Amino acid sequence: MRNNRAMSASPHRIAVLALDGVVGLDLGTPAQVFSTARDAAGVSRYTVEVCTPGGRPVRSTAGYQVLPEHGLDLVERADTVVVPGVHENPALTDGTLDPLVYDALRGAYDRGARIMSICTGAFVLAAAGLLDGRRATTHWAYAARFRRLHPDVDLDPDVLFIDDGRVLTSAGVAAGIDLCLHVIRTDHGTEVANRAARRCVVPPWREGGQAQYIERPVPKVTDTSTATAREWARQRLHEPVSLRDMAEQSRMSVRTFTRRFRSETGLSPAQWLLQQRTDHARLLLETTDLSVDQVARRAGFGTAAALRQQLHQRLGVAPSTYRRTFRHP
Incomplete structure (x- = not known):
């Protein structure tokens, strides 16, 4: 959990590093999303500036x-460095990087800055050696090339973004918005992130991953969906919900439902349900005075110990710590 009280003292400085062949939408995403992140008093929590080599x-x-x-020099002063996607750039074509850019990114990471990439910006981070041994993602259409150029990176092309500590990567195009909202949520809580999402007219959280957008040889079946089962389960997070129960809501066999569910969301039913329960528990911790035991029961974890384990695994903090950080008066 990167949030700390010091972040409220002054805006968090973000440097967007634009390289030759920068993707236009990726370049504008950080400024658009982070500029809408304001506290309850309307004070901006981030400043966003663009830089290039030289x-x-x-x-x-x-x-x-x-x-x-x-x-x-902006990279040297930034708290977070964002690298947008690139096309027709050596980082994308042959995995090489301008030595000055390499040194700037490595120097920023070494002094403790957070490093992010959008879309094929992951090729730049990989060329700087910042993704070796880490989980990362990029646009699904470039997955094969990425694996060929950077075999030491644990690439997962099925997700919208990956938060691996101080290095974060997102999938293609609009997934950069999801990553920026995730960072705002991590830094300042759900309320600020949701407010930013409303200003940008986008959902605060998209289910699933980019697996649902990947071109596949077998056409998707469009006359049935697992959406009814998902909504049914959301209304019953406090109750035991089995895979068979969800499949029955969609009038499918368990096997068909599981295959269709993963195709539509990018997650297994169990992974999706755990994500929903965790998000609901976070919201209750932020917005209510319920005890940790009560939050655990209402979110479907059953016990405070189970909730503590899940929050620690996902966020690295205990429920009480999360509440102190993000609780709004």
Whole structure:
């Protein structure tokens, strides 16, 4: 859990590092999303600025040039560095990186900055050696190339984003929004993240992963869905919910339901249900005075010990610590 009281003293500084061939949407995403993150008093929690190597203009994939106001010195001062996706860049074509960019990214990580990538920006982080031995993701269409160039990275192309401590990666295009909202949620809690999502007119949390968007040789069946079962389960998080119960809500066999569920959400039913219960427990800790035992029961964990184990596994903190950090008066 990266949140701490010091973050409320001054805005968190974010440097967006644009390289030649930067993807236009990826470049604009951090500024758009993080600029909407404000506390209850309307105070901005982040500042976002763009930099390039040498402060020089770089071309984008959207048919315009980026005219930055900063060089790589901005990376040296930033609390978080975001690398947007790139096309027709050596990092993407052959896995190489400008030595100055390499040194800037390694230096930022070594001094404790958080490093993020959007889409094919993961190729840049991998070329800097920041993803070796880590779980990471990128756009599903580039997964085979990524594995070929960077075999030491544990690539998972089925998810929208991966938070691996101080290094975070997202899948393609709109998944960068999901990652930015996740960071806001981690730094400042659900209420601030939800408010930012509303300002951006996007859902605060998308279920599943990019597996649901990957082109597959077998067409998807469109006349049935597991959505009814998911909504039914959401209304009963405090109760025992079995796989067979959910399958019956969709009038499917367990085997068919499980296959369809993973196709539609990118998760198994058990993984999805655990995610829903964890998110509900976080919301109750933030917005109610219920005891930890009561929160555990209402979220479907049964015992406070089970809730503590789950929060510690996902966030690295105990329920009481999470509540002190994110509880709103």
